[in-house]
Amino acid sequence: MEDGILTCHWHHARFDLTSGCTFDLWADDIPTAAVELRDGAVWVAPETRFTDGEAHWRNRLREGLEHDISLVIAKAILGLMKEGADPHALVRETVLFGTRNRDDWSTGLTILVALANLLPMLPPEQTYLALYQGVRRVARDCDGQSARRDRHPLGAGQPLPVLRRWLRHWTRVRHRDGAERTLLTAITNGAAPADLTEMLLIAVTDRCYADGGHALDFISKAFECLDVIGWEHAATVLPSVIGGLVSARGGEESNE
Numbered sequence: 001m002e003d004g005i006l007t008c009h010w011h012h013a014r015f016d017l018t019s020g021c022t023f024d025l026w027a028d029d030i031p032t033a034a035v036e037l038r039d040g041a042v043w044v045a046p047e048t049r050f051t052d053g054e055a056h057w058r059n060r061l062r063e064g065l066e067h068d069i070s071l072v073i074a075k076a077i078l079g080l081m082k083e084g085a086d087p088h089a090l091v092r093e094t095v096l097f098g099t100r101n102r103d104d105w106s107t108g109l110t111i112l113v114a115l116a117n118l119l120p121m122l123p124p125e126q127t128y129l130a131l132y133q134g135v136r137r138v139a140r141d142c143d144g145q146s147a148r149r150d151r152h153p154l155g156a157g158q159p160l161p162v163l164r165r166w167l168r169h170w171t172r173v174r175h176r177d178g179a180e181r182t183l184l185t186a187i188t189n190g191a192a193p194a195d196l197t198e199m200l201l202i203a204v205t206d207r208c209y210a211d212g213g214h215a216l217d218f219i220s221k222a223f224e225c226l227d228v229i230g231w232e233h234a235a236t237v238l239p240s241v242i243g244g245l246v247s248a249r250g251g252e253e254s255n256e
Contacts, residue, residue, distance in 0.1 A: 054083040068143040091116045092229035101142040104243040108137035113225045153184040171203040180242045207250025215248040
């Protein structure tokens with residue numbers, strides 16, 4: 001310790017002794033303990049803490065995701081679980097980050113949703129590991145990627161059968177903007193989850209084994225994702241599969 005800076009002898013990370021904040025972002029901030037001077041003796045509280053509690057860990061999780069720092073993600077998940085955060089809320093936050101900060105559905109989101117399906121059956125220590133692996137993969141998939149470009153629904157008034165035909169047509173001619181605006185229109189018009197599921201499953205199976213089945217798998221995982229985080233997020237989650245849907249090549253288009 002020198003000049004109010006604490007240096008860790010292990011990895012040489014440096015911290016502000018008063019606040020616990022790090023000068024080296026990969027190391028993460030650390031909690032502090034209350035200290036009092038009583039009759040010439042230094043008394044240190046036995047427990048460390050962050051002044052903003054759960055809000056601190058949520059900010060750290062967001063920063064870990066944004067900068068793809070595994071250590072920060074790991075500590076944030078542990079801190080949030082200690083504060084009693086709902087694991088499914090962490091899944092929801094990560095999914096919304098992953099769909100905003102990448103232009104298409106990713107393998108990381110597939111892994112996160114697969115692990116989220118297991119959460120009700122896992123003991124606490126395995127719940128932490130499942131969350132960490134899923135969140136870390138989403139952060140890695142978004143690192144260095146272009147953020148999603150928002151598209152908007154069409155004007156109201158189109159009946160669902162028409163929107164279903166349009167989605168198949170735009171998929172067939174590989175028109176992403178048309179397909180995405182059509183899907184967003186169905187969501188805005190209040191289409192039920194079953195109707196949205198039917199629209200996308202019909203469109204993706206118009207091509208045989210599109211992308212070897214990956215296009216269908218990603219769409220299926222997007223449905224499972226909404227079952228976990230809530231279908232009110234359909235307008236954020238489902239458009240992420242449209243790029244893969246319209247670009248997928250079917251088995252009938254291969255010469256193998």
